[in-house]
Amino acid sequence: MLDLVIIGGSIAGSTAAVYASRRKLNFKLVTGDIGGEVALSGEVENWPLINHTTGFEMAQMMDAQLKFNEVPVDEGFLVSEIIANGKTWIVKAESLSGENRAYETRAIIIASGVKPKHLGVPGENELYHHGVTYCTVCDGPLFKNKITTTIGGGNSALESALMMASIAKQVFVINKNDKFKGEQILIDKLSRVPNVEIIYNAKTTRIEGDGAVNGVSMTLADGSTRTVESHGVMIHIGNNPNSIFAPVEKDATGQILVDALCRTNIAGIYAAGDVTNTPYKQIVVAAGMGCTAALAAIEYINRFEN
Secondary structure (H helix, E strand, O other): OEEEEEEEEOHHHHHHHHHHHHOOOOEEEEEEEEOHHHHHOOEEOOEOOEOOEEHHHHHHHHHHHHHHOOOOEEEOEEEEEEEEEOOEEEEEEEEOOOOEEEEEEEEEEEOOOEEEOOOOOOOOOOOEOOOEEOOHHHHHHHHOOOEEEEEOOOHHHHHHHHHHHOOOOEEEEEOOOOOOOOOHHHHHHHHOOOOEEEEOOOEEEEEEEOOOEEEEEEEOOOOOEEEEEOOEEEEOOOEEEOOOOOOOOEOOOOOEOOOOOOEOOOOOEEEOHHHEOOOOOOHHHHHHHHHHHHHHHHHHHHHOOO
C-alpha cells in the first residue's frame, strides 16, 4: 500500500515528488520520461533565479534533483486507468514494451501534462518523421541550410521559428490569425530576422510530399492559394491534456478541473500543471501547483483512516 502515486515526471510532478520525498512518504513517481514537454522547449528565460537555460537542461536538472532526493521513479510507464478500490485507488500502468504494473494508493496527484495538437490536414500523418515534426528542439538540427515552415501563433511557434532561423536557409511562418498570441519580446525578435517570412491569415490545407516533405499549401485571406517550398514542417498549434484515464471532472477540452488546493471533485485525487484548467500554462506555475498538490495530498494522507 502506497501513500501516494504521482503521475507524470515534468515540472509539476517532479516538484510534487520532491516534497513527498522530504515528508518521507511511501510513494511512487510513475512517468513516461523525466521532463515531459519541458524537455522539448527551446530557450527558457523566465525561470526564477536563472537568466537563461534550455528545456533539455531543465530536464537534466530535474532528473538530478529527483536522484538527490531519492525519489522512487518508475520511468517508461504510462498510466492507463485509475480504479476505485473502497477508500483507496488502483493505478494501472503499462510500458512501451507491454509490461503491466498496478499500484494501490491512498492518494494520487495527476501531473500528466499535455500532448501536441495535430492540424488534421492531408499529408500530416503520412509524412510524420519524414519532415513533419511537433518538436523543433528535437528535429530542427536535421534541416541545416534547408527551407522550413513553422505553423502556429503562440510562444512555441515563435520559439520554433527563431531556432530555425539560426539553422535553416529560409523559414516560413504560417499564422492563421492576423497577429501572434505569444510574448511581445519573441514577436519583436522574429520580426527582425532577415531569413524569416511571416504569412498571416493563412490556413494550412496540405503538407506536400511523396515519402518526404517538399512543401506546404495554404489558403490566404483573399481566398487565393499558395504553396511554399519546405523540407521540414514544425507544427506548434497548442496541446491536448493527457487526462483520458482520469476519473474526475473535466472541462470540454479534457482539462482537469481543480480548486485553489489542486483538489479535483474526488477526494484523494489531485491534479497539477498543464493538464488542469489553470489559465496560465507556464513552467513556474506548474511548479507551484506541484508543490500545492503535494502539500494538500499530505494533509489528506495524514487524516486518512487506516
